[in-house]
Amino acid sequence: MILYGSSFSPYVRKVLAFAAEKSIDIKLKPLGLGSTDPDFLAASPFRKIPAFSDGNFTLSDSSAIVTYLDATVPEPNLMPEEPRARARTVWFDEFADTILFPAVAPIFFNRVVQRILMKQDGDEGAAQAAERDALPPVLDYLEGVIPESLYLVENRLTLADIAVASVLVNLHHVGLLDEARHPRVAAFAGQMHARPSFARSIAVERRALAR
Numbered sequence: 001m002i003l004y005g006s007s008f009s010p011y012v013r014k015v016l017a018f019a020a021e022k023s024i025d026i027k028l029k030p031l032g033l034g035s036t037d038p039d040f041l042a043a044s045p046f047r048k049i050p051a052f053s054d055g056n057f058t059l060s061d062s063s064a065i066v067t068y069l070d071a072t073v074p075e076p077n078l079m080p081e082e083p084r085a086r087a088r089t090v091w092f093d094e095f096a097d098t099i100l101f102p103a104v105a106p107i108f109f110n111r112v113v114q115r116i117l118m119k120q121d122g123d124e125g126a127a128q129a130a131e132r133d134a135l136p137p138v139l140d141y142l143e144g145v146i147p148e149s150l151y152l153v154e155n156r157l158t159l160a161d162i163a164v165a166s167v168l169v170n171l172h173h174v175g176l177l178d179e180a181r182h183p184r185v186a187a188f189a190g191q192m193h194a195r196p197s198f199a200r201s202i203a204v205e206r207r208a209l210a211r
Ligand SMILES: N[C@@H](CCC(=O)N[C@@H](CS)C(=O)NCC(=O)O)C(=O)O
Pocket: 009, 010, 011, 033, 046, 047, 048, 049, 050, 060, 061, 062, 063, 097
C-alpha cells in the first residue's frame, strides 16, 4: 500500500496514524501540492493529497482511504458499530476536515508552509485574523465536548480522536495549543500526540522545521 503526500497535511497524517494504530504497512511516497508524479495523478483526480494505492486499486480522500483500511483490517476497531457512536465518529471526522482544518490552515500555511518550508513571506494578516476570529469558537466547541476520558467516542480510541488530533498537530507546530485557555483540548492533544502512531511523524516534521 502506498500513500502519496506529506505528513504536514493533517489529511495525510490522519491516514498514517490510522494505519499505524492497525499495524498496517503503508509506505509514504513523499510529495507536495502541485506534484506531477504520474502515479499520484492517476490516484488523485483533483490533485489533492493524500492519494492512495493498493496494487491497481487507487483512491483519494483521507476519509475514503481510512474506510478502505478499516474494512481491510477490521481490528483493532476504530470505527464503532453502535449507530450513535458510529455517527458521532463520522461527525468528528467531518468536523476535523471541514471546520477545524479551515480554522487552522491560514495560520499553519502562512507561518510554517510559506515562511519556514518555502522561505517566502507569509500573509501574517491572514494568520492573525484566523487566530483571532476563526479559531477560538472552534476550540471552545472542542473544549466542551471532550469527555474526562479524553476520548471523543465510546471512551476509547476511534477515528474521531485520530482525525481531530491530526489537525491539532499543526496547531502544536505553531505553538497555539494553549493549556490555560483550552485545558481539555491541550490534554487531549498531549495524550494523542504521545501515541507512537503520531509521535513518529511529529518527530520527523519537527526535524524538517528545525533545518
Ligand atoms: N477531503 C480531502 C481534503 C484533501 C485536501 O484538501 N488536501 C489539501 C492539502 S492539506 C490539498 O491537496 N490541497 C490542494 C488543492 O486543494 O488543490 C481529504 O480528506 O483527503
